[in-house]
Amino acid sequence: MDPFAALADPVRRALLRALAAGPARVVDLAAAYPISRPAISKHLRLLTEAGLASVEDRGRERHYALNRSGLAPVSNLLKELRPAPPFAEAALDGLDLEVRRTVRERSTSRSDHQQEDTA
Amino acid sequence: MDPFAALADPVRRALLRALAAGPARVVDLAAAYPISRPAISKHLRLLTEAGLASVEDRGRERHYALNRSGLAPVSNLLKELRPAPPFAEAALDGLDLEVRRTVRERSTSRSDHQQEDTA
DNA sequence: CTCATCGGTAACCGATGAGTTACCAATAGC
DNA sequence: GCTATTGGTAACTCATCGGTTACCGATGAG
Numbered sequence: 001m002d003p004f005a006a007l008a009d010p011v012r013r014a015l016l017r018a019l020a021a022g023p024a025r026v027v028d029l030a031a032a033y034p035i036s037r038p039a040i041s042k043h044l045r046l047l048t049e050a051g052l053a054s055v056e057d058r059g060r061e062r063h064y065a066l067n068r069s070g071l072a073p074v075s076n077l078l079k080e081l082r083p084a085p086p087f088a089e090a091a092l093d094g095l096d097l098e099v100r101r102t103v104r105e106r107s108t109s110r111s112d113h114q115q116e117d118t119a
Numbered sequence: 120m121d122p123f124a125a126l127a128d129p130v131r132r133a134l135l136r137a138l139a140a141g142p143a144r145v146v147d148l149a150a151a152y153p154i155s156r157p158a159i160s161k162h163l164r165l166l167t168e169a170g171l172a173s174v175e176d177r178g179r180e181r182h183y184a185l186n187r188s189g190l191a192p193v194s195n196l197l198k199e200l201r202p203a204p205p206f207a208e209a210a211l212d213g214l215d216l217e218v219r220r221t222v223r224e225r226s227t228s229r230s231d232h233q234q235e236d237t238a
Numbered sequence: 239c240t241c242a243t244c245g246g247t248a249a250c251c252g253a254t255g256a257g258t259t260a261c262c263a264a265t266a267g268c
Numbered sequence: 269g270c271t272a273t274t275g276g277t278a279a280c281t282c283a284t285c286g287g288t289t290a291c292c293g294a295t296g297a298g
Contacts, residue, residue, distance in 0.1 A: 008127035009256080013196060020200050026275055039257055041276060060265035060274050068200060075197055077132060078190060081139045128286080145245055158287055160246060179244050179295035240298085247292075254285075259278105266273080 003073050006050035011035065012043050016052060019066035026062055122192050125169035130154065131162050135171060138185035145181055 006012055011033060018029055030040040044064050047053040051070030056063045125131055130152060137148055149159040163183050166172040170189030175182045 002129075004123075004129075004132065005127045007196070008124045010121075010123075011256090013123065016196075017199055027273085030275095035256085036258065037275075038259085038277080042256080045276085062275065066200065068202070071197060071200060074193065077126070077135075078194055078197070080136055081185065081187065081190065130286090146243085149245095154286085155288065156245075157247085157289085161286080164246085181245065242295105242297080244295080245293095248290085249288105250290105251288080252286095254283105256281105256283085258281080260280105261276105261278080263276085264274085266271100268269100268271080 001046055001050045003050050003052055003070055004077075006047055006052055007074065009043065011039075012047055015040070015043055015047065016066060019053060019064060023056070023063040023065040026064070029064070120165055120169045122169050122171055122189055123196075125166055125171055126193065128162065130158075131166055134159070134162055134166065135185060138172060138183060142175070142182040142184040145183065148183070 007016075014033070015029060018024060018032065026037065026041060026044065029044070030037040033040065044053060044055075048055055048064070052067055053070075054065050054067045056065065126135075133152070134148060137143060137151065145156065145160060145163065148163070149156040152159065163172060163174075167174055167183070171186055172189075173184050173186045175184065
């Protein structure tokens with residue numbers, strides 16, 4: 001399962017947030033949620049398969065840890081969706097590129113950034 | 120639908136990447152994928168409901184555009200999962216990278232900080 | 239007006255996913 | 269050795285999702 005699908009579930013996101021504080025056992029993780037332990041187990045397995053978590057067997061306990069490198073595709077996508085790297089040859093003129101670069105670093109206000117051509 | 124679930128589908132991610140180059144019509148977006156146009160329509164509606172896209176009706180055409188502010192929860196999660204808060208309080212957000220920018224922004228009333236940070 | 243294009247909706251289907259209960263293997267503690 | 273704890277697996281149910289085809293309304297072009 002890819003990381004995006006893994007992040008689609010709110011329980012799994014909560015698990016990852018919990019793991020961000022450090023490795024944890026399954027029973028401790030399961031105690032924080034109203035769903036059954038096998039459900040947590042399955043979520044953890046999914047997270048492991050997605051590359052977002054890693055496991056370490058310690059006796060009869062199992063310690064899951066957050067694997068941050070698995071988040072690379074996510075931050076990659078965010079990077080891809082950032083402003084506009086290439087030339088938009090079809091819809092926009094080439095002139096607004098300069099404007100876009102000026103506005104690239106937003107100010108302090110809470111404005112939405114839509115670089116539509118206002119000319 | 121929340122943005123995470125919206126990003127779980129590869130077609131929707133591809134649509135967002137396409138929209139990153141600029142607004143586009145439904146028929147043009149659909150032409151790039153082997154699935155039917157109604158399927159694309161549904162994906163676009165989902166993306167709009169998830170806050171990741173916006174629509175503008177222009178005559179009989181419909182122009183979808185990428186709405187980057189809808190990605191805030193995603194980059195927020197990435198921020199939460201970043202390295203290890205040295206002494207993790209985790210109750211309130213706003214530590215780590217954001218402190219360098221906000222001096223004393225008390226988030227009592229509304230805490231909608233919608234912006235991507237430079238990862 | 240007539241017709242083609244654009245695009246949303248409805249109804250349906252197959253696959254997948256998230257949850258459950260029941261069960262079992264293995265380790266730790268007595 | 270016996271028992272409790274930890275945690276994975278199996279089998280199942282139910283809901284949702286992604287896709288399809290068929291259809292419809294609206295707009296623009298001739």
